[in-house]
Amino acid sequence: MNYYLGLDLGTGSIKTVLFDETGKEIAVHFIEYPLYQPHNGWSEQEPEDWYQAAVQTVKQVMVSSGVAPEDVKGLGISGQMMGAVMLDSNGTPLRRAILWNDGRTSESCEHVRQIVGDDLFMKYSLTPARPGLTAAKIQWVKDNQPEIYAKVAHILLPKDYLRYRLTGEYATEVSDASATQLLDVPNRCWAKEILEKMELTEDMLGKVYESQEITGYVLPNVAEAMGITTGCAVVGGASDNAAGGVGTGVVAPGRAMTTIGTSGTVFAFSEKPVLDRNKSVYTFCMPVPGAWHFMGSVNSCGASLKWWRNNYYPNDTEYEQINEDVKASKPGANRLIYLPYLNGEQSPHFNLNCRGSFIGLAGIHTKQDMTRAVMEGATYALRDILTGIRNCGVEPDSVRMCGGGSKSPFWRQLMCDIYNMPVTLPDMNSENSAALGVAILAMVGTGAYPSVVEACDSIIKMRDEVYQPSKEAAAIYDKVYKEFDALYPKLKENWKSILDLDI
Numbered sequence: 001m002n003y004y005l006g007l008d009l010g011t012g013s014i015k016t017v018l019f020d021e022t023g024k025e026i027a028v029h030f031i032e033y034p035l036y037q038p039h040n041g042w043s044e045q046e047p048e049d050w051y052q053a054a055v056q057t058v059k060q061v062m063v064s065s066g067v068a069p070e071d072v073k074g075l076g077i078s079g080q081m082m083g084a085v086m087l088d089s090n091g092t093p094l095r096r097a098i099l100w101n102d103g104r105t106s107e108s109c110e111h112v113r114q115i116v117g118d119d120l121f122m123k124y125s126l127t128p129a130r131p132g133l134t135a136a137k138i139q140w141v142k143d144n145q146p147e148i149y150a151k152v153a154h155i156l157l158p159k160d161y162l163r164y165r166l167t168g169e170y171a172t173e174v175s176d177a178s179a180t181q182l183l184d185v186p187n188r189c190w191a192k193e194i195l196e197k198m199e200l201t202e203d204m205l206g207k208v209y210e211s212q213e214i215t216g217y218v219l220p221n222v223a224e225a226m227g228i229t230t231g232c233a234v235v236g237g238a239s240d241n242a243a244g245g246v247g248t249g250v251v252a253p254g255r256a257m258t259t260i261g262t263s264g265t266v267f268a269f270s271e272k273p274v275l276d277r278n279k280s281v282y283t284f285c286m287p288v289p290g291a292w293h294f295m296g297s298v299n300s301c302g303a304s305l306k307w308w309r310n311n312y313y314p315n316d317t318e319y320e321q322i323n324e325d326v327k328a329s330k331p332g333a334n335r336l337i338y339l340p341y342l343n344g345e346q347s348p349h350f351n352l353n354c355r356g357s358f359i360g361l362a363g364i365h366t367k368q369d370m371t372r373a374v375m376e377g378a379t380y381a382l383r384d385i386l387t388g389i390r391n392c393g394v395e396p397d398s399v400r401m402c403g404g405g406s407k408s409p410f411w412r413q414l415m416c417d418i419y420n421m422p423v424t425l426p427d428m429n430s431e432n433s434a435a436l437g438v439a440i441l442a443m444v445g446t447g448a449y450p451s452v453v454e455a456c457d458s459i460i461k462m463r464d465e466v467y468q469p470s471k472e473a474a475a476i477y478d479k480v481y482k483e484f485d486a487l488y489p490k491l492k493e494n495w496k497s498i499l500d501l502d503i
Contacts, residue, residue, distance in 0.1 A: 003067050004442045005075040005232075006435030007054055008240065009159050011035065011099065011262045014050060016057035017435040018065050018072075021448050023459035025429060025436075027065040029057045036096060041103030041343065041352065044096035047085050050158065051165045055225050062227035074233045074446040075166070075218070076438025078243035079159020081179045084137040087161075089153040095145070097158060098137045101263070101299050103344045103352040105131040108140035115139070116197045124191035125181045126275050126283040131352050132299075132344075135181035135198065155204055159237055166234055167216030170206035173236030175243075177208055178284035185292070186273040188285055209236040211287030212444040212452055235445035237438045238287040241265045241295055247437030248400040248426050249460035251288050251453050256389070256396035258382055258415060259433070260405025263346075264301025266385040268294045268394045280348030280388035287441060288452045294392055296347025296385030301378045302405050304340040304356065308374045312367065322371055323410050329372040331417070331476045336360050336369050337484055338377030339491075347385045349488055353496045359487055375411060376477075379418045380484040386419060398422040400462070402433035417473040418481065427461040 001020050008015045015030040033049035036042075062069065082100035087093055098104075109131035113121075116135075118128040129136065134157070142149045156164060157180070160172045177183045177190075182198075182205065184191040190202050209215050218232045238246065241259060245267050250257045256268040270292045273283055281296040300307070305322070313322055337359045344352030358373065386399075401423050405411050416423040426433060440455045449455035 001071065002073045002448060003071050004439040005058060005061070005072060006437070006439035007058070007075065007077045007162070008243070008432070008435040009050055009077060009079040009162060010240065011080050011101070014053040014057055015432070015435060016054070016061050017432050017439070018061045018067065019436060019439045021443060023428070023436060023440070025432065026067065027061040028432065029060040029064070031057055039104070043099040043102040043343070045099060047093045047097050047158070047161050050162050054162055054166070055222070058226040058228065069228045070231065072228045072232050074235060074442030076235050076442040077159040077162055077237040078240045078434040078438045079157060079162070079176060079237065081157070081176060081239045081241065082133050083158045084134050084141070085156045085158060085161040086141060086148065086152050087154040087156065088151045091154065091164060094148050094151055095141070097161070098140070100132065101343050102137065105136040105140045106352050108143055109136040111143060112136055112139040112198065116194055120193055120197070121181060122275065124184045124194055126185050126273060127181070128279060130181065130350050132346050132350065133179055133181045138198070138200070153204065154206070155200070156206060160206060163215060163234060163237070166218055166222050168219055169216040171209060171215045171236070172206050173209045173211045173213070173238065173287070174285035175211055175287045176239040179239065179282070183208070183285070185283060185285055210289050211236040211238045211242070212441045214445050233442065233446050235438070235442045237441060240434050241267050241297070242284070242287050242293065243434040243437035244402050245269070245293060245437065246287055246440055246452060246456060247433030247435070247460070248402050249456045250400060251286070251291070251456045254397055255400070257400045257402060259401070259403035260302050260411065261403045262301070262303045264298040264378060264382050264405070266296055266382055266389060268389045268396055270294055270394060274392055276388065276392050278388060278391055281385060281392065282347070287437070294389045294394060296388055298340060298347070298378060298381040298385070299345050300340050300342035300356065301382065302403070304338070304342055304374050304378050307342060308371060319408065323408055325368045326372040326375060326410055328368040329366070331473045332480050333373035333376055334365060334369045336365055336373040337480065337487065338373040339484070339487060340374070340378045340381050348388050351492065353499055354488070354492065355495050355498070357491065375414060376418070376480070377484070379415055380481050382415070383418055383481060384485070396421070398424055398466070400424050400426065402426060402431065404431050407431060412467050416467040416469050418477045420469045420474040420478070422469070423467040425463050425465070427463045
């Protein structure tokens with residue numbers, strides 16, 4: 001039997017899962033690492049922490065599984081998107097990595113918009129300049145830390161830095177590179193016109209691969225430390241959301257997925273690179289050659305509930321009490337609305353200045369009402385994205401749910417009712433869908449399956465249970481959602497002025 005590793009490089013931890021070639025989970029281990037926020041809105045990590053955690057988690061799953069090192073044929077990496085890792089000519093990080101949820105780049109985004117122009121960004125990246133994407137972060141370092149930028153020889157995404165440490169290769173792949181704003185998304189290659197205007201080169205960014213292609217092999221010293229061999233191929237891998245798409249079988253028309261982790265994402269398959277005229281969702285390359293996907297992210301989806309838990313349920317590590325308390329409040333949370341913008345927002349507002357808010361809070365509200373409002377508000381924000389995808393002409397029949405939030409039966413039904421459409425789950429540990437997705441890419445890259453679609457159709461099975469919307473609850477949520485949707489434009493300027501207060 002051959003085996004494959006899926007490494008899921010998240011914001012809070014790296015999770016490594018060992019699968020056999022049927023997709024069966026053999027062993028899993030994760031390690032957390034620090035997040036640094038030296039200033040309000042900043043979000044950074046040490047790339048070395050990722051590497052050390054990767055080595056230790058692979059070593060642990062190899063020990064606990066008892067699998068022979070030579071039987072591990074391939075490895076795929078799923079990674080947090082939109083980051084920027086700046087390296088010198090020796091491949092050494094020049095500063096901490098700037099992460100996807102970093103909120104410092106509003107001014108640099110406007111600068112890069114002036115340099116490149118939204119016409120070029122729309123032509124190639126299929127979105128106007130966005131502060132959350134990698135191009136704005138590159139420009140921030142160039143504008144604010146010129147002494148560091150002068151030494152930059154390579155700029156990598158988080159998972160691609162890990163690839164470099166594992167293989168010695170500077171490379172990326174189409175799904176993750178789509179979120180840099182530097183990729184020609186329709187043609188799946190670097191956008192040379194954008195690179196020229198930003199004074200970047202393809203050598204700085206690495207070679208672009210399709211997600212299932214082999215990009216290199218594990219270096220001898222790394223293989224020894226991990227307990228595998230140099231015959232282990234490292235494939236392109238995928239962004240975390242695209243990997244989750246593969247890991248839940250969203251590789252054909254009519255399929256969509258929602259994942260709830262630190263962020264939350266709605267993801268839908270597309271056969272064509274369609275431009276969203278409303279500029280509310282992204283069009284990115286799918287980890288399937290010749291396919292694309294629509295996607296939008298809620299910055300603080302699961303993070304909102306984690307923030308609430310840390311402050312008001314500090315001992316509820318498994319969210320058991322939270323999942324009980326929300327049942328004591330009714331749909332609509334007793335007319336209380338929560339806006340989940342703790343650290344700015346991505347789709348559809350693309351505003352790093354907006355902030356989380358409770359609206360309608362009154363003396364009658366209980367802790368249970370507020371807890372339910374947090375979960376409802378995060379899900380309304382996900383519905384914002386689903387609306388944007390529907391406006392692009394994609395109308396999924398149902399949504400597949402994965403990520404840590406999928407472990408909650410309450411959240412499954414809540415999503416079903418707020419979306420007003422059926423919700424299903426993969427017949428596996430759905431929180432490990434991204435790891436399975438990149439392991440599947442490794443299987444295809446090393447020849448275990450002829451294509452990603454055929455691999456998914458063979459491996460991915462859905463649970464028999466299907467969550468169906470309650471007509472009564474869906475009608476209530478429709479009313480509350482309209483109020484939720486109307487709040488952002490009314491509060492937009494207030495959030496900015498509050499942040500600008502000289503206090």
